[in-house]
Amino acid sequence: MKSDQKNCFLFSISDVKSFLNLNTAIPEVAFAGRSNVGKSSLINKLIYNKAARVSSKPGCTRQINFYTIHNSKIRIVDLPGYGYSIASKQDIAQYLKLIEHYLINRNNLQRVFLLIDARRGLKEIDEDFVFWLIQNQISFQLILTKIDKIGLDSLTLSLENIKKWMNSKGLLTYPTIAFSVYQKSGIKELRNEIAKLSGE
Template structure:
């Protein structure tokens, strides 16, 4: 597994920051409805039902900030959450299977892509991948788009507690190998578990660093 990149002091500072007030700002159904890009933002993208809402809730230590659902593809808007007026966490519509008409699916997926391509305040996109399945062919399209748009992105494995540690190491290694030649991909892959807290401190520290946020 990857050696720790952050000191205990940095991890503790990130924990304190993410324990501070956070609120739902708005959901944008159209690109024209996006809030002013006056705060640094990180966005969370991934296949439907990969656990985006659960990860956001785990980062801020709340159970119900982002609406988690057992119904894949429920997110239809770009949802913004503000952390102590210092940075925004952005929940993007899921891609892949969704229980909606093809026209509706295309509309909200295109909204997410438009946000990723044209948001000056976006510091990094986190592409969430289910650790039980690893990167699939369906994930190539968003990575191709992010590479083309030169948007920095990072692979975050979710539900890492659902597989054995040895298998998780293989998935991490395979993911890192798959993105080696992708120009916009951050080389570090972080394995997380929203239920067990695995990788959550490290991801908080990553977000603080990339957003330039200090206590």
Template sequence: MKIRAVEFIKSAVKPAQYPEYDFPEIAFAGRSNVGKSSLINTLINRKDMVKTSSRPGCTQLINFFLINDGLSLVDLPGYGYAKVSKKIRAQWQPMVETYMGTRKNLLGLILLIDIRRDPGKEELEMVRWLETKQIPCLLVLTKADKLSKTKQLKQFDAACTAFNRDRNGIVLFSAKTRQGRQIIWDEIHNLIDWYQEEE
């Protein structure tokens, strides 16, 4: 996709605060510090449109971005370990589940997993939950440049087994080398085409 315009719309914690537009929407989820902001910045060809941090738990709100006045990308709060209070962490899960369960124009979710660690309970449960809601989910193994090609493939195959997916259901990604960027855009376009056919 040729990126002509990118606009941060707003942050939200509850449905009354979501943007009222009905553009097709893609959400991004993953553990704290998995690289969500870096992935979104790579997709939209911007260095710092989405704020990145080496400190886990930086994203604590649902952040909405509008691409080319026609596609909404949503950065969801990271889950798992984060140097924030237990009270704040406890608010994240219902906030994210409410968004994913009620947002009518949500086409799918891109779930990020650090390639250096095995999928955990949270990722497996989220994929199962998405399946019950019939929300398409693309799995992306981030920070692929941190491993050798051999180790990349080993972790890739392990993820395929853990999630019971074939190789087309998981993408290797690196913000540093931009590996996987076009594949992710291709999958987003497939969802948009399906959405437009359904309308």
């Protein structure tokens, strides 16, 4: 477990036992999604910092990383990406077990923000994860990332497709946030959602 308050980075956890000594009084929101979906870039934008490592290679995050937003009363939690990864099968199995343990056992977890690449849309692996979250009664909200890489018509279609899929499955959730690091889109909406969850 590491600690570095200066850069808004708090600590990392790479094994289940470390959760035993972790304070559960502070509310947390977690960010999940396929490998290389843009989680680190989003978190860096969210915390006004470059504390989260950004890489073009999928599967670089192999532990759960905890951050804070300028002494906010809530923690930002970066979960390892799922799907294709450069990590070994053994490493993948280990961090998937870690993700599952965190999501099921953290009573202070307020919401999971599930990131979807706007260019790819909802894939079967994303849909399976949504159903798993629902089965385990975990609150979630979708974020469509990298919207600067598609046109307005494609973005509208992507949002409509997500809404249609949700409706077809009878799923109720919060509005999808369209996000871009470069266009600075969606960051205000995301911070507002997190502020509500922190009680600020």
